[in-house]
Amino acid sequence: METLKSARGQIPNALSLPPRWLHMYSDFITKNQSSVTQIESALRSLTYIIPGRFRDAELASESLHSSIQLLSMYHDTLLTRAIAKLPGMPRQQSPHNRYTKFWIQKSRFYRRVATLLAMIQYTELLWEMMAKRKGERIRWRVVVIIEVVKAVCRLCLLRITSSRPLVTPALPEREVIPEEETPTSDEEDEYLLSEEEAPVRPLQKKEYKMKRTGLSLPSLPNPGDISSYLLSKVLTADDIKAPNALLNKVNGSAQFAEILHILQPVIYAIAMSRSKDKKNWQPWLLGLSVEYAARQLRKDGLRTTALEREQWGKRGWAMGWWAMRGAFYENVTKGFLHRTSEKLPSLISGVLDDYLYLWDGYYFSTSSN
Template identity: 40%
Template structure:
């Protein structure tokens, strides 16, 4: 426990450097594949470790942000408000969210390790098991949230600049001098003398300072909404569409195991489920009372629907479509790019990742 406390203190004091190191090492994982024997496995192991360590770092940073005065805390993103509300109110939600996050960050590494150690047969058993666990977890989250759309990511994101946390002591001291705290409500407010001081320090820009201050206090609809109202409840066609989206990866894997990876049936079945799910949810959101501007859902729902639309691009990297159409075009692109100075770097990375797209399921699973 003493070690963890010391580590937390170290992370807090060196937050900005830690973020830089994380970013540098994470960038390194993108250029390692194909460089030496087992480079793919080493790269994925490093990537998974960094992601898991990043979650722990986020909890440390969040803890210190919570200790900041209310006036100095960064405004949380709508996704973090929504996710944190469910995590704080339900231990089951928090545990399932953590389980799904760990699987998401390690599934590629697990698949590659199992394939290297035990071969293809055991690999597909593990893939099926992981997809079943993910489906069961998401179905449980659907029940816990009263059939609300599953957001991505399922965990809170880092929405604070770590370098600003180093000034915690100064911020607290500044608040003591320029703010007062109500004895009954506990609310912290700026003192009038501090306002006058700020105004006198910039006479020429006084009006603009006031305008900027007022604009910073403008409340948007998402800020006013309760956290759980940021994602609406699905019912009828919308709920059916969400269940289809959750079960689609598991159905796809089971179909591939039955009909084979080269069969068009699993590919078309998965695509049909994906499109039907999207159409069902969009139709429900368009008809839902108070479903957001234009009847297209809340801001978080719109963002999630956009993300799911981008996931459709994975179908061009999945067999048999990949073998029939995409593979040759990627090869031609890499060949032509190798003759051009800057584009050759992109072509080289694409060439290094091609074997992974072809052999590792979770690279293009979109689940």
């Protein structure tokens, strides 16, 4: 009986361990943001340098890469929550983060759909690799299904935001948490120097926290850099806009263009799945024509905001990936890259050959959506 009672008493303690561990992990990530970011970048760079893809171990390598991306997304969530709880004056944010944070806080459905879309984008190549082991027919079926799910998610985001253009990424990007600075021994020794010998430093090193309100006053600038400090504090028109006004609503031909942009990957994937010849130009021309038509229908107007210009710039650069897809890659780019690989040193050509292996055999390796 005593053993049974002791076992029952240990059950609540065991159940409380996972939440406690998650809380400890969250505190560790929040307090060591810079170190965690460096580790993530190093691991991500390693998977890029060795696209792993070691051919035989491509599945394991891509699993590692996808896991790093998903873990980084979880870290972004933890850091966003930590920043929201920080006291002090309102912090300047990018238009993209202001816009996405507004919709995440306003709509729980937006947050769920945007998170699902990000998770699919981080794992889509892994799903394709797994499907390819069961045959080309299964592989293309999985590719089309993934593109359809992504298109449905984007249409839902378009609906939730009241027909505002999509932003990439749909979730806020990582922000830096201001770290508290402790005086070092060198700084303490400077108090012993005369005013002429002491180096020029900001008049106020730490933020002053007001006792009653709990708000923090920002630190004063370096006397020799006042102009750039003042320029950084100047408010623009977008800074005083409401977050949902950072993107204009689309209607008419512009709304049709946005829907066409969302459906373009689905149309191209279906065309590629039905084409038996990789060098066939029809799927490539169809996909590029749909994207070009969407871009022409949605031309920049006089009321274009800075966030819209930023997103359209990203879409413009993303069109460069068409040189790495379909018939254009098979007939033009592939031969050029293989000839270039033969002329490069063995170390560089080895990395390039690994990427060529991916570009030759996988649809999502050159996907920009």
